[in-house]
Amino acid sequence: MKKTILISIMLLQCVLLSAQDKVQIRVTASSPAASFEQEVGSAKIKVAYSRPLVRGRKIFGELVPFDKLWRTGASDCTVLTTFEDISFGNTILKAGSYSMFSIPSINEWTIIVNTDTTLHGETGYDEKKDVMRFKIPTEKSPYFYETFTIELNDINSKGEAFLKILWENTTVKIPIKSKEDDALLALIDQHVIKGKTQDAALLFQAANYYYSTNRDNKLAITWLLEAEKLNPQNFYYPNLRQKIASELKEYTNAIEAAKKALALAEKEKMKSAIETLKKRIADWEILIKK
Template structure:
């Protein structure tokens, strides 16, 4: 019996030793990789990079020396890809994939766009492959960034935004602008301004674009009036007109446009009629009190 127990103990120990030999502890990456895709206007951009951590160290001026080229991250070079021509730092960048290097200094950074995306950091960097360079000012952030962060943010209706590089309390912003705004304005100029289109959809889209991008309000109103003359049963046309008049603080005309929209909404039994009627009453009361 004792012999059986002893053999069992030896077998158990052997199994435990074997199991321990197979166990591996996978350490976390000191600079985890990241990538993201972002739509801006009509453009899709993609950024791939590694994110070093502060870990109690002083970054800019020490870990990342001033006035020296930096890989703008860690490990392999940071890449920026765009599926169509885009304004990058107010300079035209053709569609394609590029590496991004930087030269940080106290008051501004030099941004370098290079065609070689195969490098590990700055090793093998060739200035002859630069597409262009430009500088951007340094800004201080209210939040502390423990991890180096790149993001595309502050995107507006014109297809403009910023590529932001942030670490510690330091941030630099690279202006981005897609060709969407330029292309849309060209279509408006061609079909509506020059050819005087009678297409109600184009008239409404042009007016809506002018409204959403804070352009000439009176032109937008005229295009909506033209659309209503062709199709007087579409709720969207007078409803957008009343929104534009409200922005102009022209409440008498806002009320007239809203009443036109309300009549259509009630006729079509649209749920929006209730809130629109209440809004008209509030504007009428506002005008009455001003008198």
């Protein structure tokens, strides 16, 4: 028995020694790779880049000199891919993949979009392959960014957003817009405004888009009234109308629309909608009496 235990201990020691021989200490990447994909309206946009760290250094004006071409990141060039034509910095950027460079200055950056996505840093950069250059003012960030960051943020219902470049205390915001908003407005103009459609669903969709993108809400209400005439049994038409009228502070009209929506909700036994509408009507009636 003792002999068996001794052999087991010896075998365990051999395993531990063998494991120690294989130990490796890896250094964390100084500029870790990153990528993200984001929808903006109808557009899908992807960015792949490397993220250098500050590590106690002065970045802009020293590590990244002012008024000189910069890879806008580290390692290989930063690559931006858009799967449809978009407005990028207020200029149309065709669908495709591009490298993104910059020339930082104290108060503004020159943003450069180039067709060559195979570059390592600035090596081999050819200005003839640029598809656009434009200037963007810098902003001082209230936060300190230790890690170089590119993000797509501040997305709104019109398909607008900002591609933000953030490092140290510097922020650069590049405006982006998908083509969806212009396309939808063109459809509304063609079929609803000029075409005077008699399609209730299309009138509702146009009103809902105007409402969600904070456009002409009074015009949206006229479209909803037309939709209600064409299809008086649809709950969603007066329900949207009461929301818009409320935001316009037209509480008498909001109550009328809400009562119409309530009757349809009760008919369809829509419990949650019934409770919400009853409360809104009561609240608005109090406001009117004041």
